Amino acid sequence: MQPILIATAAVAIIGLLIGLLLVTVGKKFKVETDPREAAVREALPGNNCGGCGYAGCDAMAAAIVSGQAPVNGCPVGGSAVAEKIARIMDVETVAAEKKAAFVKCSGDCEHAAAKSHYVGIEDCASALASGLSSKSCDYGCLGFGSCANVCGFGAICVVDGLARIDRSKCVACGKCVAVCPRHLIELVPKSAAFAVRCSNKDRGPAVKKVCSAGCIGCKLCEKQCENEAISVENNISHINYEKCAGCGKCAEKCPVKAIYLTFP
Amino acid sequence: MKLKTFRGGVHPEGHKELSKSLPVEAYLPKGDLIFPTNQHIGKPARPVVKKGDKVLAGQLLAEADGFVSANIICSCSGTVKAVEERHTISGSRATCVIVENDGQFTLASGVGKERREGTFSNKDILDAIKAAGIVGLGGAGFPTHVKLTSKNPEAIDYIIANGSECEPYITCDDVLMQRENRAIVEGLKLVLRLFPNAQGIIAIENNKPEAIQAMEAVCAGEKQVYVQQVLAKYPEGGERNLISVVTGRDLKFGQLPADVGCIVCNVSTLYAIYCAVYHSEPLMERYFTVSGDAIVHPRTMSVCIGTSCEELIHAAGGIKDGCTAKKVLCGGPMMGIAMSSLNVPISKNNNALTVLAEDPVEQAQTQMTACIRCGRCAHVCPIHLVPQMMAEAAQHGDLERYEQKLYGLDCIACGSCTYVCPAKRPLMQLFKQTKAAIMASKRK
Numbered sequence: 001m002q003p004i005l006i007a008t009a010a011v012a013i014i015g016l017l018i019g020l021l022l023v024t025v026g027k028k029f030k031v032e033t034d035p036r037e038a039a040v041r042e043a044l045p046g047n048n049c050g051g052c053g054y055a056g057c058d059a060m061a062a063a064i065v066s067g068q069a070p071v072n073g074c075p076v077g078g079s080a081v082a083e084k085i086a087r088i089m090d091v092e093t094v095a096a097e098k099k100a101a102f103v104k105c106s107g108d109c110e111h112a113a114a115k116s117h118y119v120g121i122e123d124c125a126s127a128l129a130s131g132l133s134s135k136s137c138d139y140g141c142l143g144f145g146s147c148a149n150v151c152g153f154g155a156i157c158v159v160d161g162l163a164r165i166d167r168s169k170c171v172a173c174g175k176c177v178a179v180c181p182r183h184l185i186e187l188v189p190k191s192a193a194f195a196v197r198c199s200n201k202d203r204g205p206a207v208k209k210v211c212s213a214g215c216i217g218c219k220l221c222e223k224q225c226e227n228e229a230i231s232v233e234n235n236i237s238h239i240n241y242e243k244c245a246g247c248g249k250c251a252e253k254c255p256v257k258a259i260y261l262t263f264p
Numbered sequence: 265m266k267l268k269t270f271r272g273g274v275h276p277e278g279h280k281e282l283s284k285s286l287p288v289e290a291y292l293p294k295g296d297l298i299f300p301t302n303q304h305i306g307k308p309a310r311p312v313v314k315k316g317d318k319v320l321a322g323q324l325l326a327e328a329d330g331f332v333s334a335n336i337i338c339s340c341s342g343t344v345k346a347v348e349e350r351h352t353i354s355g356s357r358a359t360c361v362i363v364e365n366d367g368q369f370t371l372a373s374g375v376g377k378e379r380r381e382g383t384f385s386n387k388d389i390l391d392a393i394k395a396a397g398i399v400g401l402g403g404a405g406f407p408t409h410v411k412l413t414s415k416n417p418e419a420i421d422y423i424i425a426n427g428s429e430c431e432p433y434i435t436c437d438d439v440l441m442q443r444e445n446r447a448i449v450e451g452l453k454l455v456l457r458l459f460p461n462a463q464g465i466i467a468i469e470n471n472k473p474e475a476i477q478a479m480e481a482v483c484a485g486e487k488q489v490y491v492q493q494v495l496a497k498y499p500e501g502g503e504r505n506l507i508s509v510v511t512g513r514d515l516k517f518g519q520l521p522a523d524v525g526c527i528v529c530n531v532s533t534l535y536a537i538y539c540a541v542y543h544s545e546p547l548m549e550r551y552f553t554v555s556g557d558a559i560v561h562p563r564t565m566s567v568c569i570g571t572s573c574e575e576l577i578h579a580a581g582g583i584k585d586g587c588t589a590k591k592v593l594c595g596g597p598m599m600g601i602a603m604s605s606l607n608v609p610i611s612k613n614n615n616a617l618t619v620l621a622e623d624p625v626e627q628a629q630t631q632m633t634a635c636i637r638c639g640r641c642a643h644v645c646p647i648h649l650v651p652q653m654m655a656e657a658a659q660h661g662d663l664e665r666y667e668q669k670l671y672g673l674d675c676i677a678c679g680s681c682t683y684v685c686p687a688k689r690p691l692m693q694l695f696k697q698t699k700a701a702i703m704a705s706k707r708k
Contacts, residue, residue, distance in 0.1 A: 115604050
């Protein structure tokens, strides 16, 4: 009987000592956390998409509370989340404009001239590095779907060798923008009605050779616009969405029909 | 006698008999010549001619911009058609000088002027190499005058002439050694003059008996230079492997050949040095192999730099009837770059075109499975890396592990791992890409 009692007592004393140690350490090294941080974290969508530029929603919540990130910094949550966070943080906010990704290329298999047959790792960056691509255009979509692979919201699919974005599903996290080796994806306001679907910076005749739907830099759109919202720089047209009224005159006049937002 | 070799490596089928026996012809281009300004490692050269200028063969088209850069020399006579961006062999664009060829090949003044031994100093040798625009002709394209400019020339013990052309199909160095054996030895002796304590070794694989015989014949009376036979194996001609085979010295991570007292030069580079110093001939031509199972008359030719690949394939008889060229490679099948267009010029450091009727990569891709961890890739890696683990790190985007723990930057992209992989995984492509990504992030 006695050895059992000794063992029980020993274990009890050790347990008590460790408990005391844990309590002291816990008190001494306590990390002060802002209670608002948990509340902000609760308000964030929790996708951990990284679209805000921070490593997930926890990091974003900490950044908002410490004042490093704006309260409307979450591109996914939009105005609803921004308002909630503003209430927690007790500040005024204007909801950031909702955006969606847009691929600045319309060179699908029908329009873009074929070049070579690439075999190897199925990834846009790999294909680009190999120098082989299915299309002749040096600026256009490679069509191996690296953007579709990183999209956590199922908003991108590759149709006919061209990445297409479902703008209703897109939350503008910006992952596709970062991964595209040809930098073709831009975040365009959801309110926008038109966008230039080309990125080729070559001059007109060279563009014509590689794609029938490419911007030839003719400046007709620039002349049409009453708000000076569209301009041609480096042989490529681009819309300034702050000025664009969405009248559509540029799109109507474009000889190659390269100005449209969504596929028909 | 057991021949020296290294641990690892593979034995791909050579196919060298296709292009090595025919007599060598000089092919004179008929079409326009294109001279990219980035035919070397380092800063692209700066064009010194403009549209409409008349140029002669041997004239400077673009001059070295900085120390690690090289001159670009015109290899025909004619008129400059344009200085603009064009596609090059790698598929990317570069500034190129396009010369409309008048078919006369009139030499510029001073080109071909003989220089006798004893009339020039060591500095004259380096200046001649620099002016001639010579770069490593084995493939790397590192400017030769930079390689041979050493802070401590006494520390170099061996100059190794690389005649171990291990890549299948390619025979340009083999043919060069048979025909220009004396010039190569003279070129090697010129380099030896720059390094007082060095010995010259000509390393040739034992599958080139004619070349060994030819080189041994001229080395017979030489004190400083001798021929070393090595076992034919891929990649015996890799710089690191060759040094370890010939001298027994191993390069550690990040070391350069000069750190172990060695300098490796390709035999074609030595030949170019000989021509530049003794005959004042800048680098205009080189030996070039056009081979492969889809070519009518595979052969090795002496060609002008800047000739379009299309013309060269035509010069080799074109593509066989009833055969489609599924794959055209610049270089050999192991390390060559797949080309998307034939309308691109050859550069100084290109040594072959291989035209294949079947695309082995396409066949492999249909049979690709998951890695079975057999370890054959590690067994054949000539650098003694572990490709299987490197691939895992690369796929997970763990660049730190790839670089620090697995020494992935030491990969020479020889493709031995991909060649033996029973799961047909595209290892070499992955490594090349990962290496490029790490180098790009370091430059930032």
